[in-house]
Amino acid sequence: MGRDDLYITVPSFFRCPISLDVMKSPVSLCTGVTYDRSSIQRWLDSGKNTCPATMQVLQTRDLVPNHTLQRLIQLWSDSVKARPSPITPSQARELVAQLRQSGDYSQPISKLVSFARGSDQNRRFLAAIDGFVPLLVDILGNSSNMIANAEEMLIILQLVLHDYKDRACITKSIMGKKNCFATSMIFVLKNGSLASRIATARLMELVASDAESKLFFAEYNDVLPELFRLLRSESDGDAIRAALSTLICVSMTKKIRVRMIQLGAVKVLGKLLSNANMSVAVNERLLELLEMFCSCKEGRAEMCKDESCIPAVVKKTLKVSTAATEHAVTILWSLCYLLRDEAAQAAVGRGNGVTKILLLMQSNCSPAVKQMAGDLLKVFRVNSKSRLPSYDTNTTHIMPF
Missing domain, CATH: 1.25.40 (Serine Threonine Protein Phosphatase 5, Tetratricopeptide repeat)
Known part of the structure; x- marks a missing residue:
């Protein structure tokens, strides 16, 4: 084959039962056993009238070409040759x-x-x-x-x-x-x-x-659209991580972040964040990029409009990692405390977000995160009678203020 076959695993049914070499021209006897033409022809020419593998007496000495097996051997051989040594x-x-x-x-x-x-x-x-x-x-x-x-x-x-x-x-x-x-x-x-x-x-x-x-x-023309196309490779974690890391890297100015938002970034990130199969690293990067979008009004507006984004952020709070929780709380703080968006507040309430914020207040989170969690609780405390009655009746006893 032109290469060292000692390092190549050959499928057993590609080998001739007589020579044990890969068959070049596979042919079948009436017994159904396939041999390389040259090997079985020598067997028959020597005067034998049996099948070498089964020792059955041959009813006919006809050799029928096995085209299917020959194609399989050729495909396998081509793939082996294509592998770099x-x-x-x-x-x-x-x-x-x-x-x-x-x-x-x-x-x-x-x-x-x-x-x-x-x-x-x-x-x-x-x-x-x-x-x-x-x-x-x-x-x-x-x-x-x-x-x-x-x-x-x-x-x-x-x-x-x-x-x-x-x-x-x-x-x-x-x-x-x-x-x-x-x-x-x-x-x-x-x-x-x-x-x-x-x-x-x-x-x-x-x-x-x-x-x-x-x-x-x-x-540069088409860089961001192509990175988002790579980001949509939901079946490949490496592609998603590479695209997210690069997008985070280049998201240094408001102008670039706004362009990403115009390209539909919030919807794409919200959908990915809703996927339960994403790794810790991917979830952290998704939340980090969403946090960056919260720094501009266009990003906050899109996140409040998107039906999947805020529920996904709430779900990831306290569930992924410390870094992911910090990004998630910052996002919720921007939308619910700074922006005071009622749709965002309602989405957090429906997702049991208040309970998670209360648990966060009692954890060993950083002072900055604890401060944001406190600000969020104040917002929901003010709105509890009209918006979150269950929160008002069931959890007031552990309110920190």
Whole structure:
């Protein structure tokens, strides 16, 4: 097969019962047993008139091609050939040297991506090769190389940049060629595989390290819409985490937050927050981004209008983690105490939010959270007779004021 078969698991029914090799031309006898044509023909030519596997006497010596099995073997063989062979560190170093000398990047980059994905040690090894990371930046930043091999180039850069010793210098270099980088990133976010889109979002977060870079990527055409499209990959936790982290990273100005809200961010986040299968890290990031939206009136208005958002926030209070609870309380405080929105207050009441706030007051939360919880209780205490009668009759005895 052109590779070392000792390291490849071959399905047993792909092997000829006589030679034990993978069959090239599978044929079946009248007994129903399949053999490789060359092996069974030699058996029959030797004068034997039995099936080698069952030793039954053959009623006919006809050989019927097994086309279905042949197609399966071909598909399996193609998939094996497509798998990149493991490479050693010395081979990885040679591939980096090839990148410097050749204009054809596809083969070396594919192998280096496979090597980098192998382990943290491999990624650190590549990051430490003198000139490798700057070389990747130069290739990606060259307008003539844009789009070509962009997926794997962005993947390998994201994998090794985290461990690079002088990341600040590299990010500065990237920003010097930001238009070329942004074009390649958008292309991959729109057209790439899910793995390359996740890597691109993570790379964007690494590169957006200061106010200028955050603003540039957030305002560049289609970046935010494509990040929200990645965020909607509800079946892939890595995609959701990568998109959320990058959105949080670039949400530094009110202008950017308002644009996200206009793109329907509150509805998307509320729906994700309502999903009971989300991890702790995802819930924390969802609540953190919603808290950021509370800093502008547009965000507060959308959250009060969305039917799923506030109930989901209330449900996550005290249920996920300390960080998630702090984000959730800040959101409720902004809507119910600062904004005094009646719809938000009613939603908190229906979700048993007052009981959770009371429990929070008795926990070891931070002073700031305890103060916000106290402010919220005052609001619901004032409105208890008209809005929350059960709260007034059942829990007044543990009111902190």
